[in-house]
Structure formats: C-alpha cells, structure tokens
Amino acid sequence: MRKLLSDIRRCTVCTKHLPLGPRPIVTAHKEAKIVIIGQAPGKKVHQTGVPWDDPSGKQLRKWLGVSDEDFYDETKIALIPMGFCYPGKGKSGDLPPRPECAPLWHGPLLKQMPNLQLIILIGQYAQHHYLGDKKEKNLTETVKNYKNYLPDYFVLPHPSPRNRFWLSKNPWFDENILPHLKKIVETILRQ
Template structure:
C-alpha cells in the first residue's frame, strides 16, 4: 500500500481490495463506499449493515430511505458519485452484537480516511452520522450525540452532526421532534443549492 496517492482511482481500487480486517469480519471483507473527487457532499456514516453487505450498495436499506428523504433527493441523485461521496467509518459489515451491529472496525479510518478526504477538493458539506463519525469528523467531546446534534449550528454550513437514520432511532426522533421540524428543512435547502447551483 502506498504511503500517499497522487490519483484517486488507484486509491479507490486499493480500498476496494482491502482485507486488513478479514480475520475479524464474520462475512469476510466487502468494502462498501462511494467516491469521486468531484463530489460536493460527503455522507460520513458508521458501517454497512447486513443488507448493504449483501448488495454492495451503501444505504440500500430503510436507513437510506430515511436519509434520502431528509436530504430531499432521489436514489439516482444519491448514487451519483460525482455529486455525493459516501465514506463510512468502517467499510465492511462488522457483525452483530448484543444490541445491534458491532461498532465500525477502527482500521479503516486509521488506514484510509486521510487519503480519501485529501482527494475531495470540492467538498462543501459533510453529513456526520452517528457517534463514531462524530468523534472522527468533529473531534472527541464530552457532549452526547444528542447535545452535538442540538448544537448543529456550531458546525453549519460545512458540517452537520446527525443522528443515524436507522429505524432503531425512531424513539430518539419522537423525543426530539425539532430535528425533523427545524434541521431537515435547512438540510434540504442546502443540498438543493449544492446539487443545483
């Protein structure tokens, strides 16, 4: 593996061939991401679930349906890598734990993220989804995920801390109706401005 990359395509090829975590992955390695240097929006999420692992398509599940709704875009736009990059904290399905999927493997961020982010010169908005992405992209903090999302204006308009759009978070959304009432319309307007200048 090179220590630096001058071009994005060899980097993406290397990421897709990565087997660093193979012994720890219950279904074996299958890195799932979406990437092109022209992208203006980055979705920085957690790790693929089982369905995403099976299909090889990021956010190809109910979480993706809700995220696309929050963004106000259709599947065709969402899966256009020249518009939208998707770089999860872990590229492969980590397996199941007691209360859902296991955390993203740390090797991905340590090995690949700085290379990938360096190849996104046009990035104008990063959607930072879930606690592991919050820690990486926004810095470690004593704030809870809810506090970070509540203070979203501190990061806007370049970054937006978000809860995960998973159906597992329905209770959080019911307890925090301001997110869909206040934040989502602002997000939709910004996404529209970036994708339709």
C-alpha cells in the same frame, strides 16, 4: 482516485475480525460536492454491495430531500463509512465500525475531492472521529447544536428505524433541523 478506490475495495486489513469476510463498500469521485460519513455497512448492504441500500438509506434520502438518482451519483455525493465492511452483529444491533478503516483511508479519499463543500457526519462514531472534543456531551446535544459545526460539517443521528424513539422524543429535529439540511443540500447540488 480510481486506484485509491481499487485499493480500498481490495483491503483485507481486518479480515480476521469480520464474520462475513471483507467487502469494503465506498463510493467517491473527484467531483463530489458532499460526502456522507456513516457507520459501517449492515448485512444487507454487505450482500448487495450498494451503500445505504436499506431502510436507513431510504430514511436518509428523505432527510436530505434527494432522489435515489442524485444520492447515488458519485460525482455529487460520496458515501464513505467509518468502517468499510460489515462488522457483525452485537447484542443490540450491529457491532461498532472497525477502527482501522477511517485512519487508513479517510484522509487520502478526502484529499482527492477538492470540490467538497459539506461533510455530513452520521452518528456518534463519525462525530467522535471528526469533531473530537468539539462535540457536545451526547449525540442529542451535538445534533441540537449543529450550527456550531457549519459550514464544514452537518451532524445527524443515524436514520435507522431503531431510532424511532429518539425521533419521537425530539420533534425539534424534524421541525427545525431537517428543513435547514434540505436547503443546504439543495443549494450545493444545484451549483
């Protein structure tokens, strides 16, 4: 695992597409029980080198019901984005994750984590990649039908502050889905 993570962190496959240059952000460990697959690091995370070190990460930890200590304990939770480097700014937020990363690195990473019990897929890019035709017609319907993907996957919207409108429009997420997510995560981490 150490060599693989070192190779990923030295990756320059899509350098010419990255406005701030490559800085792959990933944490994983052979003992990890949960893997969180998000989109790509934002500009702040690119600068700090700490995954989910932003308002989205704070919200995600709240959704999961975990402390910063547990969240950043790579023997418990692996943090693997669809695109490992900051992709740059688009018209309404960051650009999509670079398409090279997941096909190149996800398989080898997941193979080296035999204790995985749950993969949390955050946002449409992760859900499209992992669920393919099994996902619903849109993110809202996919999240509503989250039980269809258990026990392997738990699907979530992105916890970005930009999604305030989605969250206010879909109170069932906070009322019904988050309690179930917290219970599953707590059970896994206690083992």
